[in-house]
Amino acid sequence: MSEATTASVAGKLARDFTFIKPAARRLTEYEALTVHQQPDAWGFDKLSANLDDTEWYVLRPDGRTLWSEDSTLLRHHDWYAFRDPAQQWQRTYVRHQEQQETSIARMTEDAALDGTLAALSPGWVRNILCGHYRAWSFFEYALFRCLAPAQREALSDTLGNLLCFQSFDHLRHAQDVVVYLVELENVNVAVDDDLGKQQWLEAPAYQPARKLAEEIMACTDWAELLVGLNLVVGPLLQQMAVSDLVRRGAMHNEDAVAPHIVMTAERDRRRNLIASQAFVRMMTADGSVHAAHNRGVIQSWLDDWSTRADAAARALAPVYDAAPQQGLSFAASYDAARAVCAGHIRELGFTSTLDGQV
């Protein structure tokens, strides 16, 4: 402990934090306000090599330590080495989300005033916006639900905060669907808000997705969620259900607002994808004693999540025919999403079950 603190200040007065090792040459604001906020009994806060290094003040009711290496199957010698490539801390994150929400609010207001919303066809409003997009808001809600406790269990502050922000992303998106339909309802009589939940609970097209959502909410490995949601569910299933069916479909059905909402969610999705790629690279970096183990675990996760997300994606086929003006066919959407998803997986050095013939 003394080496780290005294050596870094020796000779000149330090007017910045000396206890964080920056990833690059200089300490960034994100690092200064994030790193080592979570106690680390195995590293940063370890008191002595010749005492039990898992020193905890209190244990959980079942006797486990407050953070526990068995919260994930992955292994790493220093979870605190992870850095969010987007360098988000609360202020930058909230500012970004506020900008996105303000832009959606203004666009919705303008589209209501200029008649765009009133002119939307009943088929688009009922079948896609209410029957599909509103149903999908429940999927988004499930992702919020699973990521909030995942941040509790994550083994460093930089990873916990990342999961925390992603959790917020998904509730924001779920609420945006609801708010859009509320505003649309004022000017368009085709809105039926109850249809979404009904579809979500009963329609065959959504049962594999609902099954997946329930499995996701049952997943207690925070790292598995980071990998599965962002490397598989996002590029494959969210791409089809939200980007292709809603964003691309909306452009053919003269809906200006829905694509804008989706594009903000896509921006968040890209940020989470990049962060997960960085995480997987850190877990499998050459030279790490755990790299081979981690590679095996991640490969099995990718295979398993690909199978389940693929089932949910295939089941969406009938929804593509429900739009009055079809944007992209199911086959084209599905093939492209599988290819992109498999590409992300291959790029990280893994094989993908999504490669090859359907």
Place this chain on the structure above:
Amino acid sequence: MKSADFVKAHDRVKDFDWKASYQEPASRYDMPYKIPKKTSDPFRHLVRDYCSMERDKDDRQYGAMSDVMARAKMPAKASERWTEVLKIALPVTCYAEYAAMKCTGQLVEGVDNAELRQGYLAQMIDEVRHVNQEAHLVRYLAKHSIDAEGFERGFKLRNSNFLMRASRAAFDGFFAGNPIEGALNLQVVAETAYTNPLFVTLTEVAAANGDQATPTTFLSVQSDEARHMANGYATLAAIASVPDNLPRLQRDFDAAFWRQHTFLDTFVSAVYDYFQENRGGSYHEAWSEWVGQDWAGGYIERLEPFGVSLPRGWEEAKERVKWVGHTAMMMLAATWPMQFIRIDPLNSRDFDWFELKYPGWYDRYGKFWENYAEMSDPAHGQIPISLLGGVPALCRVCHMPCVFPRPDISTVRIKDYGGRKHAFCSDGCERTFAFEPHRYARSRTWDEHFDGYSIAEYIEKCGLVRNDGKTLLAQPHLRADKRWTLDDMRRQQFGITDPLKDLPSQGPVVVLQ
């Protein structure tokens, strides 16, 4: 959005949950409570409104700090006596925020109620906000205050400084147990009872002592706390509405109150009363208004129809709060070389203020502070802890020294459990241990960790030396001269010993069901 639309949207976002038909959701947290599906809704915001509100607040706070306050060099003009205590107080507060964020994650999973869940999500992001704000304040003071040393490494000392260790033990309570136990510790006790004295009245003390950066940050933090208190109230009311929950609820509430009282009242009162230079009110006065009248007299009494009573130990706490801060401060000053702040001796004006605010203070603590002032010069050669005969035993539950409420009427007791001796500072801590000994019995106290270290070895190990490599980070005065060095410590006979080794046990812990 029109208000009617807002109400409609708000009603709809509360209907996101559904009954699982393929797989039950995770339940990794022990949940000994039944949760009603319908509750009062504590969170009347949509994510959109939340982002807008928080961005405005962030812009005001960070804008003020980076602009006029930095240009006017305000941090360097604040009272040095006051600024010193921020070196320890801010990292302590920051961990409370971090632990709170973990609490809300447990609540989202454990409390099966969509209305409450959305309030917990907003609180989760709020807590990230507060961690960032307070870490930003520490970094800001490292950059702008007169004596940066201590600010730049305070977080590193979280596990080796005995007072900061006690803060960790207290705030671990936000997320160590079942989610409701966490909510009671965090939302019902720490936030509802203590954030007003901490973030409101303490900022008045800061401002009166020339510190504008802390009030700018803390008042912005506090503007989120009303929502958290509402989360706590809604959670508590929901749990209390199920009669089967009441026996366990009262037990967890009793433990949560005592757990937070033992650290927060002790620590905050020492910070509040001993680092003011331009003196105003006392902690006891602030406590009487915010905790005594507002929390116990208003908030908790409103829950009595539900069957929730004032916590066990409340009357004892009311008496203890008159003295615990003075006792804690005496311990802090007595062990000054092991701290990382400079502790200013009290002057005659301080003496008069303490006697006025706490009648009988001089008889109990006055001599110590006279001796402390005399011993502040290294030429004197002695450190105060050597006069006290060593560091007292530390409580196995709260990790505070077992000297409270005052050394002459300490409620310490030594008991056996699991083949080890354990010290407890009070009935409340012993009772908490007795209900779940397996959760506490493994932990090591500070003096068990550092048993056998000389004071110089401890200082070197923890990096408590300034950048010149010899002057101590801590000093028993604010002067630029007559500073103590590592060599002065090497001349000391004092060493850290674990007092439990020699103290006789008074019998086994009686385990409670």
